[in-house]
Structures are given as structure tokens and as C-alpha cells.
Amino acid sequence: MDLAYTPEQQRFRAEARAWLEANVPRTPLPSFDTRDGFAAHRAWEKHLNQGGWAMVSWPTAYGGRGANLLEWLVFEEEYYRAGAPKRVNQNGLFLLGPTIMEYGTPEQKARFLPKIASSEEVWCQGWSEPNAGSDMAAIQAGAIRRGDHYVINGQKTWASRGAFADWVFGLFRSDPASERHRGLTFVLVPLDAKGITVRPIAQLDGETGFAEIFFDDVAVPVKNRLGEEGQGWSVAMATAGFERGLMLRSPARFQETARRLVALHREHAAECEPALREAVVRCWMDAEAYTLETYRTVSRLLAGGKIGAEASLNKIFWSELDLRMHETALRILGDRADLLPEAPAAAGVGDWLDGWLFALSGPIYAGTNEIQRNVIAERFLGLPRS
């Protein structure tokens, strides 16, 4: 066990810190769930990529800097420490990117990865359908092979950032006679293709954070298929593993929230009951625990290990922690917690309300926590299927 950073890792941190200090926008960008905010975030991503920081763990050939996962963690720490913008292309960078690395052909890697790194193409996910939520194997939207094309019909929904994204990746039923997990194919679809209708959906915060996507005889070339026809479920599970397991929510995000929570408590210490003090400290402890567990996982992966069912543990832990941190902050703020930023008395309430509204979605997206608990019980603890 060696818990000291190497001189190279320290140099990497110093380099990332210096670049971010010089380049992170001084004033926060508008929400990326608005048209202007989306454009501003895309411009930031382009700048980040020009600096070589969009995806440090990718090979240099695809716009990364060939860093290992530990250095990626260090970069994430510096990114959140610097208060840098949210990642508008997180689906492309953290989920689709690693899946293309694993399952993509050389042509697909060359075609898609650089434009993900630069966010010239921003991606959304197409998993859920009106009748396939937690039961993802109930997917009905079809992609039927016609010569060198798939013809896609059906509907996807809850596609985060779908209102403004350029591409969608998702699972479609390529064998109409198939059932459940079989006969599904992973396809990459440009959202400007003929026959696609995107209908934005306003979220709990009133902004169009996600969208429904309708496919009406949409023709997509076969070269846009990721992995083999009919093998989409295993490809999607790899993506879901990255999502729950590691990349989607790096520990630095929650450490920064915990740090802000401690600072908020310090400001209001005089009016805080002891239970709030305890809740704040507990949030800090859990954010540290998440960090330590992630370092342990990364150390294991670097030694050749793989992420398995324990990825579901992560998703439960960070989503419940995130919600608890925001709820604690709102309790500290008291009645003023309810104020929108434009309210005259809102000075000092920060963006805790907005963060809380988002945190409420944590136990739902990327597989509900009930599904995650089933996965842990069945694959990690060996309990019988229902």
C-alpha cells in the first residue's frame, strides 16, 4: 500500500491546475439545459480539448494524453477544485467513448472519438422507452436490416441533453421475433437524420434537460452499428458498467460539494442545531469514503482487474450521498432555501436548490437504485432471482 503520489503524478496535477486556473471561465456559464448555455458549454469543451484536457485518459491519437486512470482521478480533482463547467458531452466522453474503445472498429474509432473529444458532436443516450424503463430488456424500437442500412422505427425517451444534442446512441430490436435481451443491436444515430423528431421535455427545474426521440423510417448505415448484430445487450452492459462504476461520477464532484457544505455550515454555525453539524460531518466522511473506494478500484483496475457487479454499489452510494448533501444544505439555509436566484433576498443561498433538484434524479437515472439493489443481491450476494 502506497498512498503517496509519484513525482510524475504531482507534475501532472500541477500542470492541470495551472491550465485550469488560467482558463476556467471567471463567471459560471448559463445552464447547459438552455440553448445558449448548451452552446457556451460546447465552446468550453472545444477550448478544453484544444488544451488537451478533454479526456486525459484517451490515447493521444484520439485527442487524449494517454494518461492512466489514476491521473484521470487527479485531473478530475483539479477540475472540480477549479470550479470548471459541467461536462455537456459526458455521455459521449465517459460512456460511449470507452464503449467504442472496447467494441469499435478502427474506422469507427477514427470517425467518432476525435469529435467526441472536441464535442463537435455531443451525444445523448437512447435506452428508455415509454414501456421499457427499469425493464430495459422490454425495448421495442426496431432497427431492421435492409441491405447496407438499418431502418429504425419507434420511440426513445428521457434522453438527457437530447433537446440540443447531435447524436444518440442506444439499443434497438434488430430481430422482431426476438425476446428480452436477445436480438438487440447497439446503433449510433445522427439526430439530423430524415424521419427523426425530437420533442424536448421540461424537467422538474423547468428547463428542457431531456427529450423524447421519435424514429419514423430512419435509415442508418450498417457501419453505425457498434459490436455485432444481436449482441447489443452486452455492449450496452459495458456502457452501463462505466456509467455506474467509475467514470460518470468521479469522487471529486462529491468532495467539492462536501467542501462547499462545510463552508456553508461555517457561515451559519451560530444558528445550526447540533444534528445539522453531525449531518455535515457525516456527508464529508461519506464523500471521503467514496474517494477511497474509487482509489481502491482504480488501483485494482490498473493491476488488471475488471469492474463487476460492485459497480451497482457505487451508484447507490454516490446518488444517496449527493441527495443527502443537498438536503443538509437546504436545512442549513432554512426558509431561504426555497428562494430562486432572482429573488431579492437570495444573496448567499448559492445554487443549492438547483443542485438538490438535480440530486433528486440521482437515485432514478443510470438504473434506479431498486434495480441496483437487485443486481447487488443477485450477482454480488448470490441471492436467487425473483
Place this chain on the structure above:
Amino acid sequence: MRFGFSEDQLLFQSTLRDFLAKECPPAFVRGLWDGETGDDPLLWRKLSELGVPGLLVPEAESGLGRDEIDAVLLLEELGRAALGGPLVPTAVVGAALLAELAPCDLRERWLRRVAAGEARLAVGHPALAFVSEADAADLLLLASGDELHAALRADVTLVRQRANDPSRRLFGVRFSPAPATRVARGEEARRLLAAAFDRGALAAAAQAIGVADRLIEIACGYARQRKQFGVPIGSFQAVKHALASCSVRLEYARPVVHRAAHSLARAARTRAVDVSHAKLAATEAASLAARTALQVHGAIGYTWEQDLHLWMRRAFTLDLEWGGGPLHRARVADAVLAADARIGPGETFTGG
């Protein structure tokens, strides 16, 4: 940066696990409850052959010369076996305290005896109301004011305080401190006692990890086998989700304990807060696992005959030992809420 154990360390752990599964099944642990002390001489001899009592004894005194990072693996396995007795006071808290004394005849003589499997130790600390396993000890290390004394078993009077956990033998200790028994004083004694406290709390935390792990394993085993409504109760989501929640708590407590062991071994600036965090996280995981395992078992788990309560009682005891929740929460709060606290992204490993 590498957060994990070496192949050698993991081999040491699996050797211990196999050894304890064979030598210390529940019937053996129950047998110790009725013994004169919590010690079994034959088990002690076998543990000594593996070098276990001398794990933290320096090589110069014929010990294995390992540190808390190795000890934490031993402790997890002791928790998994629900084994109490003089091993933890001797091999972990006592031996390390002796080893930290300034060089003297007593230090070397007793460290050699511990490493050879010939002596048991007990530790009396100002933070503890009683001394555990004092009746099995040959030498007692006892705090008195801001002094540390070493007394032979024959020179102290013990009053047994029966506890809910029969694996826990508590004693009030009376002795007469004298210049001849004093081994440290003042600042040095305070430093030694502070380290002993952190080592004791780490030992409780690491055992709690093993206890939680075993409780979840036992409950899952029962849930797979016990049928109601014609199916195993483990196929019901109400049961699955409760046990999955136990796993979440356990798996996020484990690395906290491992990191605290590292902080002790390397005398990190953050040693105290890391240890307290570990104690809180691990005992919470063990308490949740104990309550859940009992609920999964239903009425059969509520019997003396069923072995489940061996681990339930350990979970309860380990929460109380070496500082309860309020003390450790206050230590973490004071550190984290301090105006100059170094917290946030990138600060996790800056304590050394």
C-alpha cells in the same frame, strides 16, 4: 500511489481465514465462554507457530516486524471468526505500545516473550472504563494520571464485570503505581497513550469489518435456504434490498479502515481523524448487518442456540470499545469543521 494489499499480505489473510475456520468454529468460541479465562493455550501455541502474537514485535526482538497495515487483515479475520480473548490486547495494542517505549530491559524482555508466544498483555487506558482480558494477562500496561506503568498479574487485583458479550471479559483493576513500575511519564506517556488509543480504535474497526462481512454471509446463506410461500425468502425484494444496503455500507467502510491502518503505520498528520472515521464507518456497517441479519432470520435468530448472536454481540461490543460514536464523531467534527481544515478534492492523501 497504490491503494491495495500485496500478494503476500493477501496470502497472509487467506491463511489466517482458513486457520480460524478450522480451529475456531462457533462451538469453539462458545467453549471459551465457560473457560477460566478467555485464553486457550493450545490455540495460542498454534497462533504462535504462525507468528501472530509477534506480528507487530520488531524483528530485533524476534517478532515479524510488520505494521498496522498487516494487522488490519488479521483483525478482519478475528472479527469474521467472532474470536475475542487476549490476542488483540496482546498482539495489536499491547505489543505496539511496548515496542514504542524507549529502549529498556522490560521492553526487550516482554517483546521477546510475546513473540515467542509465552506472554499475554492487557492495556488499561484512561478512555476505557475497564481492562479487557486482564485475567489472562501476564503483564498489564496501565495508565495512571499522566504516567504509564507496567504491572505483573500477581501485583494487581481484578474485579470481573460481566458483560452482555460473553467473549468480552472486562475487569476493574486495582494496583499501586510505584516508581519501579513506571515506564513512561508526562509528554511521552501522553503520546504513547494517544497512539494506543488510535490503535485500539483501529482494531475495533477492523474486527467490525470482519463481523459485518460474516453476518451478511450468514444471512444470505439463510435467505437462500429458508423457504416461505414456496420459495427461498432471498428471492423477495424486501429481503434482497435490506441485504444489499448492508453491502453498500460495508464496502464503503472497508477502504476507510484500510486507509486508517496506513495512517497509523506512517504516523500521518491525519491519523486521529482517519481512525475515528474508520471506527464510525465500520461499526455502523456491523450494527446494520447485525440488525438486518437478525430480521432475515426471524425468530430462529432470536434464540441462544442459533450462532448468529455470536457476531451480533461482537458488533455491539466493538461499537462501545475504544471510544463510542459520540467521541469519534466529535474528533472528526473538530478536524473537519476547523477554520484551517484541508478538505476538498485533491486533499484526501495530503495528510501523509
